[in-house]
Amino acid sequence: MGAVYPFTAIIGQESMKQALILAAVDPHIGGVLVFGERGTGKSTSIRALASTLPRINVVANCRYQCDPEGPRLGLCGQCSDNKGTVKAKRQALPVVDLPLGATEDRVVGALDIERALHHGEKVFEPGLLAAANRGFLYVDEVNLLEDHIVDTLLDVAASGENLVEREGLSIRHPARFVLVGSGNPEEGELRPQLLDRFGLSVDVKTPKDVATRVDIILARDEFDRDPEAFERRWRRKENALRRRIELARGRLDDIDMPAEILELAASLCITLGTDGLRGELTLIRAARATAALNGRDSASIADLKAVAPMVLRHRLRRDPLDESSSDVRVERAIEALFNQEPV
Secondary structure (H helix, E strand, O other): OOOOOOHHHOOOOHHHHHHHHHHHHOHHHOOEEEEEOOOOOHHHHHHHHHHHOOOEEEEOOOOOOOOOOOOHHHOOHHHHHOOOOOOEEEEOOOEEEOOOOOOHHHHHEEEOHHHHHHHOOOOEEEOHHHHOOOOEEEEEOHHHOOHHHHHHHHHHHHHOEEEEEEOOEEEEEEOOOEEEEEEOHHHOOOOHHHHOOOOEEEEEOOOOOHHHHHHHHHHHHHHHHOHHHHHHHHHHHHHHHHHHHHHHHHHHHHOEOOHHHHHHHHHHHHHHOOOOOHHHHHHHHHHHHHHHHOOOOEOOHHHHHHHHHHHHOOOOOOOOOOOOOHHHHHHHHHHHHHOOOOO
């Protein structure tokens, strides 16, 4: 496997890095959508996060990375039947690429043709959704994904499990993953149904100042010339971030969410006219994850304001009478609600 650029060595793009870290702390936030120009570090950041994330406990020899300490309801059939007697092992958190040209069989899984032909056995060959269970599923150019694959992702994201019924097979297995998509908005828009499934959305741009661009060029050139030495230089920061994410995960369930924060989240979504309650739920989860990352016991108004743009910018209805960008509209609503300067 080739060397991976360290996540902590990425210069700039703070909103993108923060969104990815929050999704790593609390997968229930619902995934991250990264839109921006080519060459802005979208794919680099997402793939770099994989090597930074803490390792997880999985059931040994399980094809779906089941959690040995998880509830029976969230396990595959084999692990559920053997609950209490399974052996556990540690492994890296899966980060799986879903290529644009992937067939539906490759995504959801299908009959193992070789074993069927040579041994007459009907054996299920898991797909990418199985490989991504309890991890990250990354789709580059997500706005160009074929409609039938989008429909499959929507179904699985809603239920947390993958159901395959074909060729005489009937298989159901857990498929809970953080969906991360990147793309260039100039190449097409995302279907509204899939857009709504992303918890966080960020827009990345090419740096405009000379100093930042020079720093990025020098860092990348240093990595390309000697990846191992570059990785060693950043190892301490990588370990520190990994430990910070691990600690935040551990304290997440104990974070207090004051009634004031709940009311402000609801008021902000009402002001912006978002549909449904997914906006409020994601606001609360992202604010809680931010508090956990910062080592606090309670979420604050500052946490809510910090995550509001990335939670709400892609949930706004189009207003033909308002040509402002979604970011400006969110900041304007925050200013009106909190009665202070835009964040």
